[in-house]
Amino acid sequence: MKKISKLIPLGLFLAPVIAMAADIQSILGQIINIVNAIIPILMLVAFAVFLWGVVKFIFSGGDEEKRKTAKHYLIYGLIGLFVMVAVWGLVTVLISTFNVSETSIPIPTFNP
Numbered sequence: 001m002k003k004i005s006k007l008i009p010l011g012l013f014l015a016p017v018i019a020m021a022a023d024i025q026s027i028l029g030q031i032i033n034i035v036n037a038i039i040p041i042l043m044l045v046a047f048a049v050f051l052w053g054v055v056k057f058i059f060s061g062g063d064e065e066k067r068k069t070a071k072h073y074l075i076y077g078l079i080g081l082f083v084m085v086a087v088w089g090l091v092t093v094l095i096s097t098f099n100v101s102e103t104s105i106p107i108p109t110f111n112p
Helices: 002-020 024-058 066-098
Strands: none
Touching: 024 066
16 A cells, blocks of 8 residues: 555656647657756766866865865766766667667557
């Protein structure tokens, strides 16, 4: 029962999207648009974390504790950027390998 109660807010959040959608392709199109809007924001956040680490490292002076904290920011920012670019490249390779485009999403149909 607890699992179902956790899914209720998600269902309420997605209800307008599903109700306004004419078919599954328009739902998938809306999801793709949302993801395409979020990705640049995440890359900007990772780059900002990296730059914040650079600034903290430069202004740390001789304090080793501040330098250690700044190195963590640098590493986390680089890891975030690397993961996002690697996944982006992997998706691009898969799209070109299987010859899939955004407009040709195969939707299974049921004909009784």
